[in-house]
Amino acid sequence: MEKEWAVDRVTSFKKCIVVDDDPDILLSARLLLRDLFQDVATFQEPQEALAALDQALPDVILLDANFGRGATNAAEGFHWLAEILKRDPRAVVVMITAHAGIQTAVEAMKRGATDFISKPWSNERLLATVRTAAALRNSREEAVTERKRAAVVSAPVAGGETPLLGRSPAMARVYSLIERAAPTDANVLILGENGTGKELVARELHRKSRRADNVLVSVDLGAVTENLFESELFGHVKGAFTDARGDRIGRLQAADGGTLFLDEVGNLPLHLQPKLLTALEQRQVIPVGANRPVSIDVRVIAATNMAPDQLSDEHRFRQDLLFRLNTVEIELPPLRERREDIPLLVDHFVAAYSKKYGKPQRRLPPDVAAALQAYDWPGNVRALRHAAERAVILANDEAFSVEDFSLSRAIPSRPAAAAPQPAPIGGDLNLERAEKQILEQALKKHGYNISLAAQELGLTRASLYRRMDKHGL
Template sequence: MFESGQALYDNEQTHGEPALDSDKRILVVDDDEDILVAAKLLLKRHFGDVVLCNRPDAIPRRLADHEFDAILLDMNFSPGDSSGEQGFVWLKQILEQDPDAVVVMITAHGGVDVAVEAMKHGATDFITKPWQNEKVIATLSAATQLHRSRSEATRLQRSNEALAQASATTSDPLLGDSPAMARVHSMIRRAAPTDASVLVLGENGTGKELVARALHRHSHRSSQVFMSVDLGAVSESLFESELFGHRKGAFTGADKDRVGRLVAANGGTLFLDEIGNIPLHLQAKLLTVLEQRQVTPLGSNQPVNIDVRVVAATNVPREQLLDETVFRQDLLFRLNTVEIEVPPLRQRSEDIPDIARHYVGFYARKYRKPDKSFTADALCSIQAYHWPGNVRALRHAIERAVILSEGEMIDSGDLQLPANHDPVHLAATPHAQPSAEVVEDLHLERMEQRLVETALRRHGFNISKAAKDLGLTRAALYRRMEKYGL
């Protein structure tokens, strides 16, 4: 019977109509050769590939060799056995090997209860023997659609996980172990595990976004997305569309639905950078969304629930934020449950050498340059400079120096710092003394130390110029700098 069935199959394969779902592959597992041949004769007209398997122990190999859109699995593989236990065993193994597998059980009329039990264990559906062709095709068509949906959902989940991981990581670490930065790290460590809103204050280039990413990375939301929005770059007219989303036709040019950033960040962290730039009337709308934890896209009447942790940042000084004509105080209270202030680089000059060395290594690798170090003159120059652009400006200066430096070491000339830059004020360093004390304290060594410091800062820690001003050789100046810990 099997041979005659196979001959019929060969004839159908030659003259039959093309398969409707030509990209779908079906696996049929049954120990009855007649069932296998009948299944292939029927299914080949509707699906692209039909693979037969008459021994269940061959299933793992079949699954390893191919991906199947649906699997037809018999419940019993031993003569006289009607318990369905073997079907349960192989169903379990299939789902362990491929959790997205869609399995349709084959059972006799009397085994319907057993097949229903199999569905409780992960089977998608069942068909009974003898089957009705239309029922088989309809069941398998639905099964292949389910497999497509499962595969797409799995792909999207993995893609989202990869995007979430990529969004939460950055090549720029939050560097510095000065007392000022130790306070920042302490605040991050304590605030990160909570869902409290955090307001990060600091000048441009201090690393406010790095603080936000560190908060996300150490939170229970770290596996979810980190969504950053630069409100300084969002025009007032697009603010609601950008944050809340819109429906097709909501306004001129809205030719399709758009998901807002608040919904896109659902489950994760939303970083609102430069929040001080939002006009007052839009601050009110943002406040309503944060209080209600719901967002209504433009052109829709249906609110969408959101679950996001908000971290906001601004370079607006705290004193201005407290001005009600500039910033709504109720929104400020909502945003600054925890407040972290990132110090400017000039207030933590002791961190500058480590930051500079980090970026020298980073850019040396990026531009395939040999690893470089700094001359003492260069280190003195970068520590003396006031860095109005903070870490961002330092990073750019180091990048330029790595590119332009021709020697094994980076000298002050490679940094191209302004020759007439304002030095760091003496009061900002531990060796500084008030001017009144300079007049009153005539101790020779302390006076010498102050003169050396003054000369260095006057010339931006340019050793050659400072030594000339003091009437010393470079070597003599280096000895005094070492003596006084400069």
Template sequence: MPPSAAHILVLDDDADVAYAATLLLRRHVARVDSLAHPAELPRYLQGCAPDVVLLDFNFAPGQTDGAAGLAALRQLQALPQPPAVIALTAYADVALAVEAMKAGACDFLTKPWDNARLVAAVDQACARRAGAVSAAGDAGDDRALMGDAPSMRHLRSLIAHVAPTEANILVLGENGVGKELVARALHCQSRRAARPFLALDMGALPEATLESELFGHRRGAFTDARHDRAGRFQAASGGTLFLDEIGNLPLPAQAKLLTALERREVTPLGADRAQAIDVRIVSATNLAEDALHDPAVFRPDLLFRLNTIVIKVPPLRERQGDIPQLLAHYLAHYQHHYGRTPRPLDAAALDLLQHHDWPGNVRALRHACERAVILSQGERYMVDDFGVAARVVPVDAAPCATPASLKLDTLERDAVAAALDKVQGNISRAARLLGVSRAALYRKLDKHGL
């Protein structure tokens, strides 16, 4: 689900806060609603199913314990298809942040927020709900990493073997293979399963706010630091911290992360003493392993701290025998999700889909299945329903007959392909090079079959 199609609910008793969030987000998403109190939630949910909820945690004057927000969060988590929840509070102490993560929040922000940070948080929440919840059903069960290929059986066996340990794990794989699902499976099968699992896209963190995001800050540490704020290391206390896109972290920021891992402690900005941390680190990157061993790209001492165990997730093209099972699973999932009548898959379509190279891996296959369920009007799913056979005709193949829109599409496709090639497939760097968001770049990759 791209953010531009998302339905957002703002649940906050401060009318000014709700209006500010609505004014900002309605430029980025399809729909924004607001409620003033959790008591309004049951009736609202009877007719609406938001994708992301911005949830305030205190709804009475002088209240700072977050009890009302935690109750609303648990209510949302009990839904058959729970929305992604971003905790929104002016009192972001460590205990409340940890409790919110334990109860299922995917992120937390302090009021007043930074607009770019709020949009980025919503963007990531949309992606995570689509990938880790809607698509997989339950990210912790075996369906999330299904497949009978030897590589997948080995992957599941390796996860089961190393999950109960405290070893830091580095997950390698192309975009769309399910690296976060591997991280969640490691957490769910670990001794930390009852504690928070917190995922953080390192490529989306501005370097200027890296320390505050990771380690937290004290009130007055810098301009606009109006309250103490827990960092991600503190919020994930006792659980697992998943550092996605670790290969995008600039070298100076890598040094700060290394110090925290070496000392097993962090010092919030503005604090005069360090705090011990108790988290297991699972990190992931789409960079090739040899690129990580380049000191100009990644610090060897940090890599040594992160890659006690390396898990490689195979691309879909290397396990084509699993494709029929994946197609059946996702078609059934989206038929149920959209209330569509089940229908068979055409044999010719199955053959083409099974031999398609799937450059976007399982994520691309999932999106193709959703498209087919929405668009198919025949008695069976045909290849055209999946949108994977179309190819952009080169401009110089028929210069006189090529429409202007096709020329623009071709230029866009070439620009995206060139950017990806220049940064060796690194999505965050390609997005920065092109001047678009990661979500926008993913949509362009789907559009052009890259």
């Protein structure tokens, strides 16, 4: 016969823990609450309940106020309440006792209990109390998670102020792939040289996806040090290591429900790649110092400047991780292979920077436009943007000149095979020009791979980018 107090068969919460020294009370609570929780764990000994907290945090804990024979002052219950809150400060605890009193209830609330119920209980009253308490726990967790996610994603995605521009056939193919891949949840791998706009493609894929209302979280794997890789991606708990002064949510968990953009994924060391693969395959992460996994629901977009033949080298990149990432592959053409887009890009950047710096709109003479279009732009769109910004700032005449864009030197050509370059020697001892020449040599030697060039120069990637910007590379 179905009990009158039975609740809806749709399970609302995950776990409830009941701690009481009376086995009949434990049986009654388990039968009553089994339709409200996926798991109802019962314990006669409070120590056993504490050990269970290390395995999985419950939505709510029902805790007896008195365990010793004849005890009525709730001292034991208050002691174990303090121990529970020490283990889990956000625990939701409902005290239960056969010796209820308003003073005991008030004291329990002062000490951190969420609610109080007396024995013998009313089934309807207990169900309502426990349901409300469990919902409170869930709302607390969601609020904490959202605050942590907001802290992680507060910085804008790189390049977010620049649209993806181009009308060339090469870009038409890119737009077509974006339109077809974006509405799906398929992982996407974006290939292309540095400065081609891979992060812009990632942003466009997210904007056109079903996850557009959720976050896009970006992480540059080329800039993450090996010792911070797990903390950055998976998060950590307070005390996990020396500088872990508080819990920190990882990038994968911050992207839950949204999109995770893994930039420079080709620079991830081989021995760290299995950890990323495991998280993506199992769709869960374990923060550093924690022992409970956290489920994640993310769509992954990855980008790399590595050539396809380098990605296919199992000594540089795990093939099972590659298969996980490149369900759809989008290759961005370098700017020299879509020169017809250069006038459009120049117009956009000049207009944007003229507005930003309060400069007048200057003419772009045909000979200057032709020189810009003929230039090889080894730094691709990023280099063109920097050149346009510098021209807007430095130009004095009513019309731009080639010198404003620093194109007075011969057009550089990228060697088919990088050869060792001599250090700058000779009569020119100008430090600025020497630094620019060294940067150019290092970039050419490594096929414009920023990470490798920075490593040889003894610089960080950020420092190299700053120097490239300074010299218009």
